[in-house]
Amino acid sequence: MSEHHIxxxxxxxxxxxxxxxxxxxxVWVSYVDLGALNIVxxxxxxxxxxxxVAFFFMHLLWDDKKNLTMFLMSLMFFGIFVTITLLDTEFRGDLGLNPETKDPINKRAAFYDTLPLTDTHGHPVDEHSDDHHEDKDHH
Amino acid sequence: MSENTKQNYLNHPKGIMSWLMTLDHKRIGLMYLFSGILFFFLGGLIALVMRFELAAPGNDIISNDVYNNAYTLHGAIMIFLFIIPAIPGALGNILLPLMVGAKDVAFPRLNLASFYIYSFGALFAMYTIINGGVDTGWTFYTPYSTQSTSNVVPMTLGIFIIGFSSILTGLNFIATIHKMRIPGLTWYKLPLFVWALYGTSLVQITATPVLAITMVLLMLERFLGIGIFDPALGGDPVLYQHFFWFYSHPAVYIMILPAFGIISEIIPVHSRKKIWGYKFIAYSTLSIAFIGFLVWGHHMFTSGQSVFSQIVFSFITYFVGIPTGVKIFSWILTMYKGQVSFTPPMMYALSFLFLFTIGGLTGIFLGAVALDIHLHDTYFVVAHFHYVMQGGTIVAFLGGLHHWWPKSFGVMYNQTVANIAALGVFIGFNGTFFPQFLLGLRGMPRRYATYDEQFVELHSYSTFWSGILGISIFIAVMNLFWSFIKKNKVDPGSNPWGGMTLEWTHTSSPPHPHNFEEDPVLQHGPYDYDKVIVEKTYKK
Structure with missing residues (x-):
């Protein structure tokens, strides 16, 4: 089968x-708000x-199975990278057990609408709207 | 001696162009070898300047800024220009086709291309030095690397380019190992150096693209202001470390696996004994390559990553110790009741067993979160990774050079001088880096040009012995090159150590331009010292 499948x-x-x-x-799904599921x-x-594309246009389906193994390995390593990195970003700041102290990173992701602009040191540029940073303002 | 046997890859064909445009894996290997040694000396020189700066507190020789440049360049040159390309590029290229009985690697033109890509990348790195250096440390951590006015861009571009050379070499080796073996040379009859190169190549092609992506993301943020790592733009600085170490931890195994392969060749040959646990060593190579992808977060225990992932990473890190321990014990058991001879390659292999074991075990200390929080970014870490990288990889590389020198060049070096130099390397190395464990435990942070009075004694010990180490390595390498001048030729048919792999039994020294004068036929396994007697033949 491996020779010149037409x-x-x-x-x-x-x-x-x-x-x-x-x-x-x-394109269609980008207009539907699925929350975090959009990216998934x-x-x-x-x-x-x-x-x-890989299976049909690039003939991976009919090719030597070693090549398929390589392809699946690359997907696996990508999966490992994303999954383990998420173990950090999803649980940063705590053990991931207390929902109240969880997810400072998630807040950052939505910062375009909810948080005021900060300078490069993370201090708010206009201080009136942000009560999370009141300690820092004493410096 | 017929006209044909006088021809070898070194003298046929002749002319500078026949070298620059060569497709011969052995010549490409030599070009890697000499450029690697050149960068090794450059990196080593920078290291000695730093060590002498640290002989006493205060800025005696160089300023703080120059010191920052020095440790960055030392790290970047040693890792990206010497250690990663040196063993696969030089020894791997010269030996792999010989060991599998092939005329060349699977893609000779790609092989030459990958050498030129490496050289092109190296030019960028050299430009960095001429243009005033780079001061971020070899890891280029954000946010500093996106703000530093030093040459972050040319250096990262150079590393980006060299990465492609690494990928292409890996691809070439995998194709060679799969497709170019002679009939009868099954997987379990391959020399273990070939297994090591296979594991290394798998890591090279799966991990290196991530380094390229990381460098591109860094430049996107620098030039286009796209927020990936900068929190002010919506990015995450710790994400940079995830990207970087997802490559750079497996890269540690790109550096050490070929060294394991060299040791697996040297020990059975110089003990004249069948390797103990062949399959265990072969599969431990693959499992180290795989586990290496799961542990990158142990470089980041103080980066602010979540406690949950710290526990996960710390736990998985211990697993690396298992296949590594399997190897160490197999090598020791190989020597047991063997005829161990203290030849120069064996001296390096024995040094490796000592030094790498210390490096590996202190790695287990650092893999424990609770301890690493205290030891992170201290000299303990510096000592640990030098025990692995220099005490492990570079010592194995020197051992491999001494082992295959008569094969590659048809000349024999002075073995007494080589043994003395090997002893000097061992003692000088321990003298330099063992005090650094103590410095780290007492709280000396890495990457500082000066220090408190309490550290003077240990630092000056370290500096003194680093001089001995530098001189010993210089003598070792010069002794090798001296064999060219002295023309201490070995007989083309000689097998000075009594090796059983194809490169010893079926090729002349130095090998024929097409490797084998007739198609090699496999007569025994790579380490069948219990079944076949192979004479040590070494004639002047």
Whole structure:
């Protein structure tokens, strides 16, 4: 099977149509507010598309299985990197057990709407709106 | 002797262009070797300047700013320009095709390209030095690296480029090991150096792209103000450390795995005994390569990362000790009841066992969160990673050079001088770095050009012995090069240590331009000293 598999044109066209459809899904889903799930959906769709390209257009499906192993390994290492990094950012500041002290990073992520601008040292630029930083203002 | 046997890869073909455009893996390996040694001397010289600055408190020789540049360049040059490319690029290139019975690596042109990519990247790094240096430390931590006015950009660009050389070499080696073995050379008959190169190559192609991404993100933030690491822009400075160490911890194994491979070759040959636990050593290489991807956070215990991930990282870090211990015990058991001869390569291998064990065990100390909080960024860490990188990798590299020198060049060095130099390296190394463990335990922080009076004694010991270490390494390398001038030739058919792998039994010294004059046929395993008698043949 590994020598020169010839893919019918029909398969290519179906995959191309699927890719176009999935691009549409990416655009459409960006208008739907799923909260934190938005990024997950976007990444899933992108991974699916990349896999389709690799499997069909790049013939990974019919190729030596060692190459498939390499491809899956790269996905696995990416998964390891993201998962373990999230063990830090999701639980930073505590053991992750107390919801009240959790997630300073999440607050930062939403800072464009909720927090005032800070200078490079993290001090608020206009102090009137921020009661979290009142201790720092005594300096 | 026929005309054909007088031809070897060193004298045929002739001319400077035949070297610059060569596709011969052995010549490319030599070019890596000589550029590596050049950078090793440059990095070593910078280290000695720092050590002499630290001989006494205060700024005696260089200013604080110059000192900041010095430790950054020492780290960056030693790691990115010498240790990472040196063993796979030099010894790996020269030996891998010989060991698997191939005429060359799988992609000879790619091999040459990867040498030129390395040289191109090195030019950027050298430009950094001429243009006034870089002062961030070799880790380029944010936020300082996005604000520093020193040459962060050329240096990181150089490292970005060198990374591609590393990836291409890894790719080449994997293809070679899979596809170019002679018939009958199954996986379990491969020399363990080849297994080590395989593990190294896997790490090179899976981890190095992350380094490239990290360097690109750093530049995106510097130039376009895209908030990735800067909290003021919505980024996370600790994220930089995650990215950086996701590459750089596996990179530690890019540096040490080939060294393990060299030791696995030297010890059975110079003990004339079958290696103990072949499969254990082979699989421990792969498991170290894998576990190496799961432990990067132990570099970040004081970075403010979550306590939860500290516990996870600390726990997983201990697992690295298992496959590493398997190797150490296998090597010791290989020597047990063997005919150990104290040849120069074996002197380095024995030094390695001592020094690497100390380096590895202090790594377990530092892997424990509670202890690391106190020892982080002290001289204890400096001593630990020098015991691993220099006491481990560089000592193994010197051992490998001495082991394969007669094979690569067809000349033999003065073995007495080599033994004395090896002893000097061992003593000088311990004298330099053991006091640094004590300095660290007493609270001496790393990366300072000066210190309090209480540290004077230990620092001056360290400086004194660093001089001995520097001289010993210089003598060791000069002794090797002296063998060219002295023309102390070995017979092309000689096998001075009685090695059993293909490069000893089936090629001449130095090898033929196409490696084997006829297709090699495998007659025995790589370490079958219990089944076959291989004579030590060494004629002048």
């Amino acid at each position: 893919t019918p044109l029909r398969t290519y066209l179906i995959i191309a149509a699927t890719l176009l459809f999935l691009s549409g899904v990416t 959906v976007a990444m899933l769709v992108a991974t699916l598309k990349a896999s389709l």
